[in-house]
Amino acid sequence: MTDPRAILEMTGIRKEFPGVVALDGVDFRMFPGEVHALMGENGAGKSTLIKTLTGVHGIDAGTIVLGGEPVAFGEPSQAQHAGVSTVYQEVNLLPNLSVAENIFIGREPRRFGRIDWSAMRRRAEVLLAGLDLHLDVSADLGTQSIAVRQMVAIARALDVSARVLVLDEPTSSLDAGEVERLLKVVRTLRDEGMAVLFVSHFIDQVFAVADRMTVLRNGKLVGEYRIEDITPVDLVTKMIGKELEALEDIEEATHRHSGGEVFLRTEGLSRKGAIAPFSLEIRSGEVVGLAGLLGSGRTELARLLFGADHADGGTLRIDGDPVAMRTPRSGMAHRIAYCSEDRKTEGLVGELTVRENIVLALQAARGWTRPLSRRRQDELAARYIDALDIRPAAPEALVQDLSGGNQQKVLLARWLITEPRLLILDEPTRGIDIGAKTEIQRLVAKLSDDGVAVLFISAELEEVLRLSHRVVVLRDREVVAQKDNESLTPDEIMAVIAEGSGT
Amino acid sequence: MTALARVTAYRPQQRHLPMLATLALLVGAYAYGASQYTAFGSGQVVFNLFINYSWLLVVAVGMTFVILTGGIDLSVGSVVALSTVLSAELLGEQGWPAAAVVVAVLAVGLLLGTGMGALIHYFEIQPFIATLVGLFFARGLCLTISTEAPSIDDGFFTVIAQTQIPLPGDSHVSISVLIALAVVAVAGYLLHHTRFGRTVYAVGGSEQSAVLMGLKVARTKVSVYALSGFCSALGGLLLVFYKLSGDPLSAIGTELDAIAAVVIGGTILSGGSGYVLGTVLGVLVLGMIQTLIDFDGTLSSWWTKIVIGGLLFAFIVLQRLIARR
Amino acid sequence: GGAADSAGGGAITLGFSQVGAESGWRTANTKSIQESAKSAGIELKFSDAQQKQENQITAIRSFIQQKVKVIAFSPVVESGWDTVLKEAKTAGIPVILTDRSVDSSDKTLYKTFLGSDFVAEGKKAGEWLVKESAAATGDVNVVELQGSTGSAPANDRKKGFADAIGSTSKIKVVASQTGEFTRAKGKEVMEAFLKSQSKIDVLYAHNDDMALGAIEAIEAAGKKPGTDIKIVSVDAVKDGMQALADGKINYIVECNPLLGPQLMDLVKKVSAGEEVPARIETQETEFDQAKAKAALPQRQY
Amino acid sequence: MTKHRLFWPVSALLALLLVDLIAKPSFFKVEVRDGHLYGSLIDILRLGAPLILVGIGMTLVVATRGIDLSVGSVVAISGALACLHLSGLPDQDAVGGTVVAVGMALGLCLALGAWNGFLVSVLGIQPIIATLILMVAGRGIAQLITDGQIITITSGPFRALGSGYLFLVPVSILIALAVFGLSSLLVRKSALGLLLEAVGGNPEAGRLSGLRSGRLTWLVYVFGGLCAGIAGLMIAANTPGADANHAGLWIELDAILALTIGGTKLTGGRFSLGGTVIGALLIQTLTTTVYTLGIPDTATLLVKALVVLLVCLVQSPAFRDRVRRRRRPVPATESARAVEVSA
Numbered sequence A: 001m002t003d004p005r006a007i008l009e010m011t012g013i014r015k016e017f018p019g020v021v022a023l024d025g026v027d028f029r030m031f032p033g034e035v036h037a038l039m040g041e042n043g044a045g046k047s048t049l050i051k052t053l054t055g056v057h058g059i060d061a062g063t064i065v066l067g068g069e070p071v072a073f074g075e076p077s078q079a080q081h082a083g084v085s086t087v088y089q090e091v092n093l094l095p096n097l098s099v100a101e102n103i104f105i106g107r108e109p110r111r112f113g114r115i116d117w118s119a120m121r122r123r124a125e126v127l128l129a130g131l132d133l134h135l136d137v138s139a140d141l142g143t144q145s146i147a148v149r150q151m152v153a154i155a156r157a158l159d160v161s162a163r164v165l166v167l168d169e170p171t172s173s174l175d176a177g178e179v180e181r182l183l184k185v186v187r188t189l190r191d192e193g194m195a196v197l198f199v200s201h202f203i204d205q206v207f208a209v210a211d212r213m214t215v216l217r218n219g220k221l222v223g224e225y226r227i228e229d230i231t232p233v234d235l236v237t238k239m240i241g242k243e244l245e246a247l248e249d250i251e252e253a254t255h256r257h258s259g260g261e262v263f264l265r266t267e268g269l270s271r272k273g274a275i276a277p278f279s280l281e282i283r284s285g286e287v288v289g290l291a292g293l294l295g296s297g298r299t300e301l302a303r304l305l306f307g308a309d310h311a312d313g314g315t316l317r318i319d320g321d322p323v324a325m326r327t328p329r330s331g332m333a334h335r336i337a338y339c340s341e342d343r344k345t346e347g348l349v350g351e352l353t354v355r356e357n358i359v360l361a362l363q364a365a366r367g368w369t370r371p372l373s374r375r376r377q378d379e380l381a382a383r384y385i386d387a388l389d390i391r392p393a394a395p396e397a398l399v400q401d402l403s404g405g406n407q408q409k410v411l412l413a414r415w416l417i418t419e420p421r422l423l424i425l426d427e428p429t430r431g432i433d434i435g436a437k438t439e440i441q442r443l444v445a446k447l448s449d450d451g452v453a454v455l456f457i458s459a460e461l462e463e464v465l466r467l468s469h470r471v472v473v474l475r476d477r478e479v480v481a482q483k484d485n486e487s488l489t490p491d492e493i494m495a496v497i498a499e500g501s502g503t
Numbered sequence B: 001m002t003a004l005a006r007v008t009a010y011r012p013q014q015r016h017l018p019m020l021a022t023l024a025l026l027v028g029a030y031a032y033g034a035s036q037y038t039a040f041g042s043g044q045v046v047f048n049l050f051i052n053y054s055w056l057l058v059v060a061v062g063m064t065f066v067i068l069t070g071g072i073d074l075s076v077g078s079v080v081a082l083s084t085v086l087s088a089e090l091l092g093e094q095g096w097p098a099a100a101v102v103v104a105v106l107a108v109g110l111l112l113g114t115g116m117g118a119l120i121h122y123f124e125i126q127p128f129i130a131t132l133v134g135l136f137f138a139r140g141l142c143l144t145i146s147t148e149a150p151s152i153d154d155g156f157f158t159v160i161a162q163t164q165i166p167l168p169g170d171s172h173v174s175i176s177v178l179i180a181l182a183v184v185a186v187a188g189y190l191l192h193h194t195r196f197g198r199t200v201y202a203v204g205g206s207e208q209s210a211v212l213m214g215l216k217v218a219r220t221k222v223s224v225y226a227l228s229g230f231c232s233a234l235g236g237l238l239l240v241f242y243k244l245s246g247d248p249l250s251a252i253g254t255e256l257d258a259i260a261a262v263v264i265g266g267t268i269l270s271g272g273s274g275y276v277l278g279t280v281l282g283v284l285v286l287g288m289i290q291t292l293i294d295f296d297g298t299l300s301s302w303w304t305k306i307v308i309g310g311l312l313f314a315f316i317v318l319q320r321l322i323a324r325r
Numbered sequence C: 001g002g003a004a005d006s007a008g009g010g011a012i013t014l015g016f017s018q019v020g021a022e023s024g025w026r027t028a029n030t031k032s033i034q035e036s037a038k039s040a041g042i043e044l045k046f047s048d049a050q051q052k053q054e055n056q057i058t059a060i061r062s063f064i065q066q067k068v069k070v071i072a073f074s075p076v077v078e079s080g081w082d083t084v085l086k087e088a089k090t091a092g093i094p095v096i097l098t099d100r101s102v103d104s105s106d107k108t109l110y111k112t113f114l115g116s117d118f119v120a121e122g123k124k125a126g127e128w129l130v131k132e133s134a135a136a137t138g139d140v141n142v143v144e145l146q147g148s149t150g151s152a153p154a155n156d157r158k159k160g161f162a163d164a165i166g167s168t169s170k171i172k173v174v175a176s177q178t179g180e181f182t183r184a185k186g187k188e189v190m191e192a193f194l195k196s197q198s199k200i201d202v203l204y205a206h207n208d209d210m211a212l213g214a215i216e217a218i219e220a221a222g223k224k225p226g227t228d229i230k231i232v233s234v235d236a237v238k239d240g241m242q243a244l245a246d247g248k249i250n251y252i253v254e255c256n257p258l259l260g261p262q263l264m265d266l267v268k269k270v271s272a273g274e275e276v277p278a279r280i281e282t283q284e285t286e287f288d289q290a291k292a293k294a295a296l297p298q299r300q301y
Numbered sequence D: 001m002t003k004h005r006l007f008w009p010v011s012a013l014l015a016l017l018l019v020d021l022i023a024k025p026s027f028f029k030v031e032v033r034d035g036h037l038y039g040s041l042i043d044i045l046r047l048g049a050p051l052i053l054v055g056i057g058m059t060l061v062v063a064t065r066g067i068d069l070s071v072g073s074v075v076a077i078s079g080a081l082a083c084l085h086l087s088g089l090p091d092q093d094a095v096g097g098t099v100v101a102v103g104m105a106l107g108l109c110l111a112l113g114a115w116n117g118f119l120v121s122v123l124g125i126q127p128i129i130a131t132l133i134l135m136v137a138g139r140g141i142a143q144l145i146t147d148g149q150i151i152t153i154t155s156g157p158f159r160a161l162g163s164g165y166l167f168l169v170p171v172s173i174l175i176a177l178a179v180f181g182l183s184s185l186l187v188r189k190s191a192l193g194l195l196l197e198a199v200g201g202n203p204e205a206g207r208l209s210g211l212r213s214g215r216l217t218w219l220v221y222v223f224g225g226l227c228a229g230i231a232g233l234m235i236a237a238n239t240p241g242a243d244a245n246h247a248g249l250w251i252e253l254d255a256i257l258a259l260t261i262g263g264t265k266l267t268g269g270r271f272s273l274g275g276t277v278i279g280a281l282l283i284q285t286l287t288t289t290v291y292t293l294g295i296p297d298t299a300t301l302l303v304k305a306l307v308v309l310l311v312c313l314v315q316s317p318a319f320r321d322r323v324r325r326r327r328r329p330v331p332a333t334e335s336a337r338a339v340e341v342s343a
């Protein structure tokens, strides 16, 4: 099937990890001037295929031909030199360096061998402005939110004049506007003749930008299709190997909330530099959605409620009593759970097993003297591996060896087993495939029916609207509106967000 | 804007705070010493700090690079000792010319450092252990070369050792001080103005990310250990200039002094954040503690240790308290 | 005291830089100096170098800064003092060495050296052994517990001993290891020797502490120290003398730490500008069981 | 089997013993003498006990991303205080007095551990520096207690800790094994092990999961102090007497070496107490081997460097991979091509 026009041809790729065949005889090719979507469920092998291409992993069998030359990269820098620019799924940047450096490190503008710092900052500003991101590029990247980091990683990849651009779930924490801008840039690059590899679990994004797609399932190739030859429903069927049930029932179930007791109430709660004073009420059984643009302060708000950061103004009441929320333990003591958006640095302990990660919060709450019995741990792990379809279904696998989406499910499981009264979900569906996403949404609806309050944050506005009874809108680290979700539409929310920002 | 306004308007960056705090403490300690002990207030006391610790400063600069990548180098003390022993052996027994000896010693340091770096990077042996092996190995070499501590009477070495560069106010510094300051300047330049330096910070921030970002991690990691080996060898030469002897048992425990200096200077042991200038201050803190004790002259052997520990504690805690606000 | 306050009046200030506090011997040495300085009315600036030559040099520099009358120190090692001693000389401060000498070729850098001769100590131990085994018929197998590798006393005591037994072919050193001058290592190494050597007649330890550790090992092996295995060591600290009196050690060469009174005498003389001999040996002796029993009651350390 | 975590450390230990067996068959001779076991192997167990103890404490500290440099000084302080108390007793052989001495010493060590824990978890000082303070000052404190002299004691019950035998077996190794057994039970049967690994594996994740990392950190330093204290008593009891200058000198390096050989990473997280025990025994075996084979003392360090290097290399998966790949030729695509492309 060698095609002389292909810029990249991977043939018969096999990659085995101890105990798992991640890729089994996969063929994959790319043409210049095309956007090629790589599709598959969580754990299908998408990221692994990318990593074998760029030399992160060696391959056990198969050949890789780039621009007519067989290659086998020993490390990512070689791939970069050969013209493959990559944004990996877990945003891999350097929190201790400035935004500008993260974009340019390794390719810094230099004068007489010396790094030209001001030129670097200027170029970084221009580059980010192209993505409509305006921020202090000399600030440490570590102080930026996940979404900003994702943008920075993309900016870094775009700045390389590459032949092949690889984007592994670049949009997982971006909001609609950001996504639109990114897709525009991708189209421009394609028109300039670049080959773009695009991975996403958002089917609509894929259909909006891709020209061709390859579908993987369980490490095996399902097929390669031109976009014209396939419908979204077909695609999903090919990905999961069966038909997906519809989402309608969730939409039905929600929006009608009878209103339980007020569980949590804040009055002028605030934290300097993070979020302006806000007052908010969350009732048992209620799903409150937070909407806002990237950097609007949703995460900051959520962290205050849990005690991940402590507030420096205002009061917080639980069941009517004022409480001092100083540490996560105070949050947990009031049966609040917070599932962080940053699973890598704030969520999982990579070298521990799936089981250990799942029971961690529950065990921490009980203290070390009251261990959960091994039987109970196994039981809990098995239950949630099954409920969330974590793959591979091996409780003793190390979390760091799981695919991104499956890691996310583990984090979610950790908090679900604590049986909280308020569950804060910050981007819980980041990088999760549609099947599992439906499952999680259904779960949220069910929790709400059982009287659990849920604070739901997602970059995907549709998702927020589909689930929430009430939507709180943030802008510039300030709560600007709270609306009951009778039949809110994304456009209405966007209008609220845009209000005032234009003035 | 007047100069004063500019000074008062200056708000130090968060990351510079530990260094400024250390500097303030040093000034405080100096003022205290001057008020307590005669002759402490003279400028020469400050210059002596540099003269006495120039070799440690060079070693600590090398260590700074290593720690910035999140590594650690325990071998420095042994490599220093090996340099002194090699110098004495080559100059004395073998009768090599001074220049050749200097080159050979530096080359050995570089080689040892490179070897440890390769072990760490290519065979993924933990830095602590790889350099502990280096510690044993270099010290073992010292002892196999010589169990005695011969003097060095080479003309070139003696001249460098005993030349005093006069400074105003009846003070003086040694040539070693100039060498050490040059090393600091070069290190500062490397770290802040070259790709290599920035990659050092990158590796310390997250090695995995640095690899995925296509940075030259292998080269950088091996280089920092090579550099540290080189600095240790150079520090060893400065120690030779300082003492004019080659002692196989010298510089025992230097690794801890160097690490302490780097960390007191505000560098984080897990890597990715810190400055060479901080390291200079850290070395001065250690020197200042020793000087205070020397001038006091009433402490028994054990109280000396307890007071060193106490002063170390005071410095670190005060530093944190000052830097926190 | 009756110090000859020739220059400038007031008490004499003595800057003394000690090696450290690495052994009981050293501590006794320090104490002796501190006490006799007090009783001689000499103001002592004491500095402990924690076994680091660099610290000693720093201390000497600070003594120069403080313009003390006399500087005395026990060098950590013999070499590497020229630069700082020249500075002292330039500043006109006389220097006295104690315990160990320096190998400087310029003998005018210091006034005098007061201390023991480690080579001689080793030699005395060796000579005793030669005499002791004169009657022996077969080979005399000796194991040696050395001091810290590379330290001057270890080097010298080994050398002196080897010189003394060199001509006697039946005396054989069958094993020699460092016991780092400590009881614990002395015991540990001796335990290994007892297992690896088929026959041990004599133990030569570079100090009493190692000998005391070895005694423990010998007893644990079911042998009698002093009888089954003869023991000779150096130092004559109290515990060692006790063991000698008990017959567990056979012979001890004294290495006297109590240099204080002699040193203070020298300090007074030197600061008064009097001439002193370039080398002063400390008063030392050797002990056998009888002498040890006699001396034990007065032993201070 | 090679997948088991202790496979490589144990193999290394066995390999070293094999060398001994070949070079000196009598190394393996164990007999009963004076009512107790006698032989080089017994020495290794007995002398390795303090290192095992310190290593166990250090392992837990390291699991939380910490390090404790002060253990050597704590060892010295513990022995010094116990011996000081014993030497002042009219009847040193009284069990009561010995118990008081031991209790006092261990009490002080707990306090010293708490001090370290305070510096690290409350003041937030980097562990290496926080414990360096006590490493320096602690040695002075020990000397202050002994007045710089070796305090020799004669107490029978106390000596038993270091050189006594129970049912033919050295008491010290029994104590070390007991501490090992108890601490293994403690960390694996309670949730302590998991929580420590989480604190060390990802501190921020741990915090957000509600771990009391401050308290746990504190706990491990206290435990480390206790282990060092027991080791200090053993070392003092072995000679018998308190040598404040040398007791425990450099034991922190050996302990860290032991736990590394045992497979615990200095970057925190996963730890293995069993591995530490193996590592400590390996180090002691090496020392005893050097003495037994009569390796000259100037070469001791070189031998040690070589052995440690070899042990670490065979343990390193990266090294084994490289060796294996060298033997099995790489498939046709070699990385030289990659360079061409980039050119």
Ligand SMILES: Nc1ncnc2c1ncn2[C@@H]1O[C@H](COP(=O)(O)OP(=O)(O)OP(=O)(O)O)[C@@H](O)[C@H]1O
Binding pocket: A017, A018, A020, A021, A022, A040, A041, A042, A043, A044, A045, A046, A047, A048, A049, A089, A391, A392, A400, A401, A402, A403, A404, A405, A406, A431, A433
């Ligand atoms: N280092 C590793 N060790 C062991 N198994 C691994 C490793 N990396 C990936 N795997 C396994 O390989 C399979 C494919 O993972 P991969 O990350 O490629 O999935 P993915 O398609 O990118 O999924 P997602 O959409 O969740 O990101 C998974 O079963 C995963 O558990």
Ligand SMILES: Nc1ncnc2c1ncn2[C@@H]1O[C@H](COP(=O)(O)OP(=O)(O)OP(=O)(O)O)[C@@H](O)[C@H]1O
Binding pocket: A133, A134, A135, A136, A143, A144, A145, A146, A147, A148, A173, A292, A293, A294, A295, A296, A297, A298, A299, A300, A301, A341, A459
């Ligand atoms: N467009 C931007 N310009 C400047 N700074 C931004 C921007 N976007 C985000 N930031 C930074 O990111 C952080 C945003 O905080 P937060 O994590 O609460 O955002 P969020 O509402 O949760 O959105 P998201 O998580 O999607 O980024 C702030 O620290 C801010 O400095």
Ligand SMILES: [Mg+2]
Binding pocket: A046, A047, A048, A089, A168, A403, A404, A405
């Ligand atoms: Mg993936």
Ligand SMILES: [Mg+2]
Binding pocket: A145, A146, A298, A299, A300, A341, A426
């Ligand atoms: Mg957010």
